[in-house]
Amino acid sequence: MIIEKLDAILDLVEKPARYIGMEMHSVIKPDNEVNVRFAFAFPDTYEVGMSHLGLHILYQLINKEAGLQCERVFAPWPDMEAVMRSADIPLYTLESYRPLSEMDVVGFTLQYELSYTNILNMLELGGIPVLSADRGNHDPVVIAGGPCAFNPEPLADIIDLFVIGEGEEVTLELLRLYESIKPNFDRNAFLKQAAQIEGIYVPSFYQVRYNEDGTLAAFEPLEPGVPAKIRKRLMKDLNQSYFPDKFIVPFIDTVHDRAMVELFRGCTRGCRFCQAGMIYRPIRERSADEVVRLSETLLSTTGYEELSLTSLSTLDHSEIRPTIEALSKLNEDAKIGLSLPSLRLDSFSVEVLKEIQKVRKTGLTFAPEAGSQRMRDIINKNVDEQDLTETMRQIFELGWDKVKLYFMIGLPFETMEDVDGIAGLGDLVTYVHKRVSSVHKSKGLSVTVSASCFVPKPLTPFQWEPQDSLEQFKEKQRYLKQRITNKKIKFSYHDAETSRVEAVFARGDRRISKGLIEAWKNGARFDGWNDYFSYERWTEAFEKTGIDMDFYATRKRSYSELLPWDHIDAGVDKHFLVAENENAKSGTTTQDCRDGCIGCGVNVCWGGLC
Amino acid sequence: MALLRIEYTKTGLLRYLGHLDMVRLFERGLRRGKVPLLFSQGFNPHPKIAFAAPLSVGYSSEAELVEIEVEEGWDDQQLETVFQTCFPAEVAYRRHRLVAQSKSLMSLMRLSDYQLTWSVPEASCQSAVEAIEGLPGLVSLTAIKKSKGKKDKEIELKPMVHQLKLLEKGQTTVRKTVTAAAAVEVAVCELRLFATLDAGSESNLKPDLLMAAIASSIGLEGEAPLRVHRTALYGEGGKALFEME
Numbered sequence A: 001m002i003i004e005k006l007d008a009i010l011d012l013v014e015k016p017a018r019y020i021g022m023e024m025h026s027v028i029k030p031d032n033e034v035n036v037r038f039a040f041a042f043p044d045t046y047e048v049g050m051s052h053l054g055l056h057i058l059y060q061l062i063n064k065e066a067g068l069q070c071e072r073v074f075a076p077w078p079d080m081e082a083v084m085r086s087a088d089i090p091l092y093t094l095e096s097y098r099p100l101s102e103m104d105v106v107g108f109t110l111q112y113e114l115s116y117t118n119i120l121n122m123l124e125l126g127g128i129p130v131l132s133a134d135r136g137n138h139d140p141v142v143i144a145g146g147p148c149a150f151n152p153e154p155l156a157d158i159i160d161l162f163v164i165g166e167g168e169e170v171t172l173e174l175l176r177l178y179e180s181i182k183p184n185f186d187r188n189a190f191l192k193q194a195a196q197i198e199g200i201y202v203p204s205f206y207q208v209r210y211n212e213d214g215t216l217a218a219f220e221p222l223e224p225g226v227p228a229k230i231r232k233r234l235m236k237d238l239n240q241s242y243f244p245d246k247f248i249v250p251f252i253d254t255v256h257d258r259a260m261v262e263l264f265r266g267c268t269r270g271c272r273f274c275q276a277g278m279i280y281r282p283i284r285e286r287s288a289d290e291v292v293r294l295s296e297t298l299l300s301t302t303g304y305e306e307l308s309l310t311s312l313s314t315l316d317h318s319e320i321r322p323t324i325e326a327l328s329k330l331n332e333d334a335k336i337g338l339s340l341p342s343l344r345l346d347s348f349s350v351e352v353l354k355e356i357q358k359v360r361k362t363g364l365t366f367a368p369e370a371g372s373q374r375m376r377d378i379i380n381k382n383v384d385e386q387d388l389t390e391t392m393r394q395i396f397e398l399g400w401d402k403v404k405l406y407f408m409i410g411l412p413f414e415t416m417e418d419v420d421g422i423a424g425l426g427d428l429v430t431y432v433h434k435r436v437s438s439v440h441k442s443k444g445l446s447v448t449v450s451a452s453c454f455v456p457k458p459l460t461p462f463q464w465e466p467q468d469s470l471e472q473f474k475e476k477q478r479y480l481k482q483r484i485t486n487k488k489i490k491f492s493y494h495d496a497e498t499s500r501v502e503a504v505f506a507r508g509d510r511r512i513s514k515g516l517i518e519a520w521k522n523g524a525r526f527d528g529w530n531d532y533f534s535y536e537r538w539t540e541a542f543e544k545t546g547i548d549m550d551f552y553a554t555r556k557r558s559y560s561e562l563l564p565w566d567h568i569d570a571g572v573d574k575h576f577l578v579a580e581n582e583n584a585k586s587g588t589t590t591q592d593c594r595d596g597c598i599g600c601g602v603n604v605c606w607g608g609l610c
Numbered sequence B: 001m002a003l004l005r006i007e008y009t010k011t012g013l014l015r016y017l018g019h020l021d022m023v024r025l026f027e028r029g030l031r032r033g034k035v036p037l038l039f040s041q042g043f044n045p046h047p048k049i050a051f052a053a054p055l056s057v058g059y060s061s062e063a064e065l066v067e068i069e070v071e072e073g074w075d076d077q078q079l080e081t082v083f084q085t086c087f088p089a090e091v092a093y094r095r096h097r098l099v100a101q102s103k104s105l106m107s108l109m110r111l112s113d114y115q116l117t118w119s120v121p122e123a124s125c126q127s128a129v130e131a132i133e134g135l136p137g138l139v140s141l142t143a144i145k146k147s148k149g150k151k152d153k154e155i156e157l158k159p160m161v162h163q164l165k166l167l168e169k170g171q172t173t174v175r176k177t178v179t180a181a182a183a184v185e186v187a188v189c190e191l192r193l194f195a196t197l198d199a200g201s202e203s204n205l206k207p208d209l210l211m212a213a214i215a216s217s218i219g220l221e222g223e224a225p226l227r228v229h230r231t232a233l234y235g236e237g238g239k240a241l242f243e244m245e
């Protein structure tokens, strides 16, 4: 029994409580009530995975269904991996402590590309063949979903089927299908039937042909009856959709250790670099009443002392003001903190801050994304210097003195002048602080300017654009390091190498899985963690498997090229993406589509939603 | 305001929770149970929950103590039900009582009783038994105490040991001992011990440190895993901490 073995080894590892389960509101059904076992697999640590809202939604959704059991599994930290390997303990779920190989279905969530090596590692540790083609009728079906599933191709050889879009309905449909044929389970028959479900993509039923120059020549179904294009699933009405009335409450501190209520899905702002803003269209809101009701319920069942209102751009909710008023009133006595994941650069954000953070003066984070107005027009981030100046003035007057500003470097069509604008905005903020005279103003000021390296993502207007080369990124980083001499500003930037590997996978095709497997075999895991990422390991792996990183990362594609993810239909028209790319080139901004439809195409598929 | 002193257990795999995890567990468990907690004043109000002594990660216990401040007039007979419904079974209610405002549990605490299970390689078993039995006769037993950011310090353990006796020598079994590098089969004998050691803010001796010192005196280094279970907490003069004012 795994649980007995655990008893003997947990003394040897860091943070042993990651590996024990047993939290409040975890669900363990008696064996005789379980027809199908599903493991929700998060390819990162427990602390990261347990902070993910999607896990909590699917977990409780599946477990409230009779006959279905959802369990959890996370990537063991390398110290635990070593101990498990030496003690012969397979990777197990935190509910029934069964090895992954004893699950019926294992579902990975793909939140970021740099977690892919952990998927391979988890499969192997769990006793499941890493390649889809090597799995038989007795192995679990390995599925995957989440934002990165919108370009499933790099994992096509590893994952049996992908769930495209929002998973609530389709996961249940899949598990019920599995249940119905479980008595005489046959993998191929299962996959064939699953491929008929909208939103399901079975990569082995398609073949890819390539041109001489390495680009795609054709993408064709091999099986009769499988769809040529796979349309994403979405929940039409959030007020009618399932949202849990309880969350598992972890024992240990996690990244987001609080109750979360989702205000809406989608985003109307149309920033051209943003994949989430494109693939989760259209916007669907949960009503203020429903949000307040869910918040009360969740706080009461979990005992959490903090509530977060999550969404892509929370303050854009059309009833945000009454929602926050109701919640702050409700929470005053119980001493419950309210947190918002994203703030806009406008006076409304400041008003909301006043309301919810009456006492605590924690740091505030804003994302102007680009330093110059020209660049912000190119990416369609509709904020200007005036907005920034005004917002900063107001928060300084109220006494905040820690500000973090997020930028990207390497955005399409960027010049050194645009990069310089990043330093300029930092200076502007310190200047605004100097000029503020208010009794509340704090003397100290700390501004963090953070610059990440842009990764072009599929299904965005920038999907055809080259990523900067390592040299370009480094040049820009060097420039900013020298240029930012202001003592009040701390400059931090992301590793260009990790962004380059991320870019290869973001727009990769089926061929790059060889490089992925090679890197994993050479020890790659936890690539999203600085301590474990090794760029040399990746360059060696790609070289050995004949993969040209530049072909995927820094190559400009033409509009007519067949892209590896063209068979995935997120509802947004390719013509619209082309038009937006052209608008970017000419620096023409596009309005927020709350103010009027801009014809992205989503309402053609789901008429009536927007 | 009413001050409640609660005795509870920490067992099973939940012995791997750290002290901060326990603080969170109590805050949230009591909130789930709708216990009307009182909060500290200030910018960052916290419920008033104070533990007697943090229990090391990996130790279990049947007699931990915590004090919570609740609104006057709350029916504290509900407490047991709150534990049954809102806490994991491994953190179980034992008993509680109302106490007058007193010194903090932490400042009252002096000693703890422990049951220790010490797995010693068969070859060293006899010398381990002798070392334990010979401890009272020793003039001195020292250990190197490592603390983060500070220099290692040699400390004298003897005055902190009030009792260490062998309860039982178990059967010898062949067991797999696992390290990150390998798993090896070794024959071990299990020694069950009972210890009373200094515990609290004034002077504190962890069973780990004591047994490591004894192990190294007989030439064992890190090959003898120790399981620790706390059974009682005492104040000045060996009075049961639960009863003290």
Ligand code: SF4
Binding pocket: A267, A268, A269, A270, A271, A274, A275, A276, A277, A278, A312, A313
């Ligand atoms: S505001 Fe822009 S960056 Fe943020 S989610 Fe919406 S589209 Fe994406």
Ligand code: SF4
Binding pocket: A268, A281, A282, A283, A593, A594, A596, A597, A598, A599, A600, A601, A602, A603, A604, A610
């Ligand atoms: S169809 Fe129009 S309103 Fe709907 S998401 Fe697209 S642009 Fe916005």
